[in-house]
Amino acid sequence: xxxxxxxxxxxxxxxxxxxxxxxxxxxxxxxxxxxxxxxxxxxxxxxxxxxxxxxxxxxxxxxxxxxxxxxxxxxxxxxxxxxxxxxxxxxxxxxxxxxxxxxxxxxxxxxxxxxxxxxxxxxxxxxxxxxxxxxxxxxxxxxxxxxxxxxxxxxxxxxxxxxxxxxxxxxxxxxxxxxxxxxxxxxxxxxxxxxxxxxxxxxxxxxxxxxxxxxxxxxxxxxxxxxxxxxxxxxxxxxxxxxxxxxxxxxxxxxxxxxxxxxxxxxxxxxxxxxxxxxxxxxxxxxxxxxxxxxxxxxxxxxxxxxxxxxxxxxxxxxxxxxxxxxxxxxxxxxxxxxxxxxxxxxxxxxxxxxxxxxxxxxxxxxxxxxxxxxxxxxxxxxxxxxxxxxxxxxxxxxxxxxxxxxxxxxxxxxxxxx
Numbered sequence: 001x002x003x004x005x006x007x008x009x010x011x012x013x014x015x016x017x018x019x020x021x022x023x024x025x026x027x028x029x030x031x032x033x034x035x036x037x038x039x040x041x042x043x044x045x046x047x048x049x050x051x052x053x054x055x056x057x058x059x060x061x062x063x064x065x066x067x068x069x070x071x072x073x074x075x076x077x078x079x080x081x082x083x084x085x086x087x088x089x090x091x092x093x094x095x096x097x098x099x100x101x102x103x104x105x106x107x108x109x110x111x112x113x114x115x116x117x118x119x120x121x122x123x124x125x126x127x128x129x130x131x132x133x134x135x136x137x138x139x140x141x142x143x144x145x146x147x148x149x150x151x152x153x154x155x156x157x158x159x160x161x162x163x164x165x166x167x168x169x170x171x172x173x174x175x176x177x178x179x180x181x182x183x184x185x186x187x188x189x190x191x192x193x194x195x196x197x198x199x200x201x202x203x204x205x206x207x208x209x210x211x212x213x214x215x216x217x218x219x220x221x222x223x224x225x226x227x228x229x230x231x232x233x234x235x236x237x238x239x240x241x242x243x244x245x246x247x248x249x250x251x252x253x254x255x256x257x258x259x260x261x262x263x264x265x266x267x268x269x270x271x272x273x274x275x276x277x278x279x280x281x282x283x284x285x286x287x288x289x290x291x292x293x294x295x296x297x298x299x300x301x302x303x304x305x306x307x308x309x310x311x312x313x314x315x316x317x318x319x320x321x322x323x324x325x326x327x328x329x330x331x332x333x334x335x336x337x338x339x340x341x342x343x344x345x346x347x348x349x350x351x352x353x354x355x356x357x358x359x360x361x362x363x364x365x366x367x368x369x370x371x372x373x374x375x376x377x378x379x380x381x382x383x384x385x386x387x388x389x390x391x392x393x394x395x396x397x398x399x400x401x402x403x404x405x406x407x408x409x410x411x412x413x414x415x416x417x418x419x
Contacts, residue, residue: 029202030145031142033202034097034142037134037138037196038157038164040188042161043168043171047168054181059114065117071375072121075375079372080129082365089218093141096133097137097141098197099196101134102192103129104192109190135371136363137360139154140359151293155293158343159286162281162340226365228354238408241304241308241408242371243370243372245403246401247339247377257390258277259277261390265322266323268324276328279332280332282336283332283337287336287338291337291341292344295348300349301408304349307345308402310334311401314334314339315401319394342404350366380396
């Protein structure tokens with residue numbers, strides 16, 4: 001009798017172990033697929049900076065038109081993020097991500113067939129629509145699989161996007177040695193389509209509470225989630241922190257103006273300036289991982305406050321350097337680490353502000369409010385630099401982080417809980 005009980009116990013343990021192994025394998029697969037698609041997403045959005053100068057002569061548009069194209073893409077990508085809290089009420093997150101990446105890749109390929117500026121502008125708008133799914137839905141699906149390590153996985157997701165931006169110049173530069181800009185768009189587009197198709201093999205479900213519910217119920221529940229998140233003090237305050245901070249959005253003002261700043265301030269060549277920009281980008285890949293790890297173990301609100309303060313100081317200290325020194329490199333490492341950590345840290349605070357079933361709506365609101373100001377900040381910084389110089393612009397940037405610290409003072413952080 002005892003032997004039968006022992007055999008039954010052993011069998012139960014083996015079944016439990018097998019289920020845990022399958023669950024772990026699925027979690028790792030989801031983690032890899034979501035982060036790889038984020039790499040491709042940012043590679044696509046960053047590669048146009050290299051391709052636009054090549055395209056300009058053939059299609060007949062100038063630098064002002066380049067600014068228009070970038071603004072069109074940013075506005076579309078960021079504005080559309082607000083809808084996904086409702087969309088996932090009707091479709092599994094994995095399917096939404098898959099369709100978004102397939103659509104993104106198709107529009108990128110069509111950009112390679114464009115024959116005029118108007119066609120390029122149309123494709124960039126539609127490309128922004130396809131890329132808009134990655135942040136809110138990708139972040140939500142990662143948190144759903146890694147509930148105990150949200151700070152780390154969101155930081156890795158953020159760093160994966162930065163990696164795509166970092167790799168874009170090298171990948172596109174290498175491709176241009178063997179082919180033209182049209183083929184580059186097609187190659188990257190095919191990769192995005194293939195990435196999207198992989199999502200279709202991830203067996204995901206719609207929000208659990210919606211199973212078996214009518215379409216009307218799902219729509220009403222989704223809208224109620226939005227209203228609940230809008231009334232949530234912490235969701236709105238944390239979103240405003242991301243909106244207030246001038247830099248730290250990956251392809252934001254740091255990437256847009258740092259190279260020119262180095263050339264002006266340090267009187268170095270464009271090659272040296274580009275190398276310094278790579279130091280900033282590399283620190284944005286590695287530094288936030290350590291900060292995210294710390295935030296999972298200590299007070300997240302205080303961690304964000306500290307990174308905002310260091311962001312202010314490291315931004316102002318860049319103005320003190322007049323030549324290339326080890327101290328400048330250290331300044332850049334600190335600057336890149338804290339600037340790029342604000343995104344994943346604030347996303348982690350959002351996950352702690354709402355129940356899990358409202359997380360999609362919360363992320364949609366957060367990314368919409370936090371990122372829609374990006375094009376405006378880029379425009380304002382460009383105007384300040386032209387009118388008053390880099391010193392004035394960098395002082396405004398540093399003040400934006402102090403504004404974020406002030407906003408965060410009003411947030412009420414509850415004790416840590418598992419969602």
